Amino acid sequence: MNPISKAEENHLKAIFNLCEETGKRASTNAIAKIMQTKAASVTAMIIRLSGKEIPLVNHQKHKGVRLTEAGKKLATNLIRKHRLWETFLVEKLNFSWDEVHEIAEELEHIKAEKLIDRLDEFLGRPKFDPHGDPIPDADGNFTFRKQILLTDLAENQAAVVVGVLDDSPSFLQYLNKLKLVLGSKVQILERVEYDGSNRILLNDQQEQVLTNKVCQNLYVKTL
Amino acid sequence: MNPISKAEENHLKAIFNLCEETGKRASTNAIAKIMQTKAASVTAMIIRLSGKEIPLVNHQKHKGVRLTEAGKKLATNLIRKHRLWETFLVEKLNFSWDEVHEIAEELEHIKAEKLIDRLDEFLGRPKFDPHGDPIPDADGNFTFRKQILLTDLAENQAAVVVGVLDDSPSFLQYLNKLKLVLGSKVQILERVEYDGSNRILLNDQQEQVLTNKVCQNLYVKTL
C-alpha cells in the first residue's frame, strides 16, 4: 500500500546484486553484511518484502531469498537511477569517479520518474556509467558489450579500458594516479612470471607495470 | 548525535517560514497544519529539537517556538538547496515552474555539501530561483531587491515581473496560460473600480485583464 521505503529498496538492491554475482538465492548473512545490519533484521525485512500484496521477494525458510519479477523491476530501476546520477555527477558537476558512489546512493531513492527520464535525456541517454557499468534503459534492459578482464588479454593485443570490476574509491584513486582511465589504450608487453607483474604499454606512449590484482579488476575491449 | 532527519528538517523549515511571515513565534497548530500532522506530534518534535546538544529551537510551553541560530542556519541551508534544485530542474531539465516544488522537496534533503557547491557553480551561482525567490549563498545571506506587489504599482508606471507570492501550481499554471512569466513587462493601464479588475499592457503589445487577486500575488520591479 505505502510507497516502498529506502530500507526496503536497499535490501532489494543487495539481493539483486548477490543473486547476479552468485547465480544462487541470497543468504540472510550475506545480505546483512552488505546492509551493515544483523541477520535477524534481514529476516524481518524479508518477511515484510515477501508479505506485500505484490510480493517483491520469494522466501523459503532457511534456504535464502530471490527477487520476484516485481522485485527485479524495482531493483533494476534503482540501478538505473544510481548510474544515471553517477554519470551526472561526473559529466556535469566534475566529480571524479571515486567520489560519486556515496552521493548517488542517496539520490537513487528520489521517487519522481519524470525526473529520471529528463535526467537521462539531459545526459544524452548514456549506456554506461563513469565506471563502465551498463545503465539499464527505462524498461530494465542492459546493454552488453564483449569485454574481458585485462588478465585474459593476449600478449601484444591492443585493447581499451572500458570498465572496472572493483569500484572502491581506493582502487579508483590509484588508477587516477596511473592516469589510467576509461578509454585508455592498453597492450600487454610481457607477463613477468617472477613477481606476477605485467609490463603494459599505455596509450602507445609510456610503459607501466601493473600487478595481477590490478589487471584482474580492469575490463578491456580488444580493438 | 545522529545526523538531522528529514522530519526534523521539515519542521525547522516550517518554523522558519512561519516566523518570517508573522514575525512571531510559531504556534504548534500552525506548524501541524503545514506538516500535515497533528498538534501532539508537533509538540513531541519540538521537544526533540529543543533537547539536542545544540538546541535547534527555543520552546516556551504554550507560547510557541522560534529557531535558535543553529536552527536558522540549518533552515536557511535547506532553502538554499531547495531553490538551487528548483533552478536546476527548470534551467537544465526543462521542467516548468509549476512542477518543480514537489521534486525539490525531496532533493533538498540530500546531505552532501560538496554536491550543492558544485550544483551552485554549475548553475552559475544564481541569485533567484524560478519563482523569483532569492537563493541564499553558502553563508546564508539572501539577496534583496526592491520589489513591490503589482497591486501597489502606480498607473502607467512600467515594470517587470520578478517573482510570485503564491507559488501554488494552480496559480503558476494560470500565469503560463496568460504567457505571463518572470521578466514579462507590465504596465497598469486602468484600475477598474466596478469589478476590481485591472487593465494591463503586457510586453508593450497585448492588453490583458488581471483580477486584484492575481495582482496581489505578483512581484514587480519598476523600470
Add this chain to the structure above:
DNA sequence: TACTATTTTTAGCCTAATCTAAAAAATATT
C-alpha cells in the same frame, strides 16, 4: 469576572526498522 472555546500538552498506543539473546534448522566434522 466567570464561563466557554481554543490551543497546547500529556499519556498511552502503533508501526517501521533496528537490536540482542536464545532456539531451531542446516551444514560440516570427526
Add this chain to the structure above:
DNA sequence: AATATTTTTTAGATTAGGCTAAAAATAGTA
C-alpha cells in the same frame, strides 16, 4: 551417524515519528 559449528529464525526490547483522547493552560466573551 553423532556431534559440533554455523546459519537462520523467533522472541522480546528499543527508538523515531506518527496517532487519539483527555487534561491543562491560554484566550475570548457574556
